[in-house]
Amino acid sequence: MHLDFIITRHHDNMLDIIPCRYCRLRNYNSLYVCGTDEYGTATETKAIAEGMTPQQICDKYSAIHRDIYQWFNIDFDYFGRTTTPQQTEYV
Numbered sequence: 001m002h003l004d005f006i007i008t009r010h011h012d013n014m015l016d017i018i019p020c021r022y023c024r025l026r027n028y029n030s031l032y033v034c035g036t037d038e039y040g041t042a043t044e045t046k047a048i049a050e051g052m053t054p055q056q057i058c059d060k061y062s063a064i065h066r067d068i069y070q071w072f073n074i075d076f077d078y079f080g081r082t083t084t085p086q087q088t089e090y091v
Contacts, residue, residue: 035080036062
């Protein structure tokens with residue numbers, strides 16, 4: 001079940017990188033942003049199923065996702081998390 005999620009998530013990011021890379025090649029201003037949502041229902045459900053807290057589940061899968069992004073040479077200008085002090089302050 002989670003493998004489907006990983007493939008779907010990475011498929012979206014692989015498609016999203018195309019216009020970003022195009023803009024960079026054309027010297028257009030671009031910003032490629034992604035993040036981890038530690039407050040979502042899907043996160044909470046997965047955390048309960050694995051006997052973890054939402055932050056622990058995000059730590060676990062963020063590391064897996066980071067390795068996959070590196071393997072596909074996908075780099076973000078900013079990769080955030082919803083529990084950072086900056087994000088918490090804005091929301």
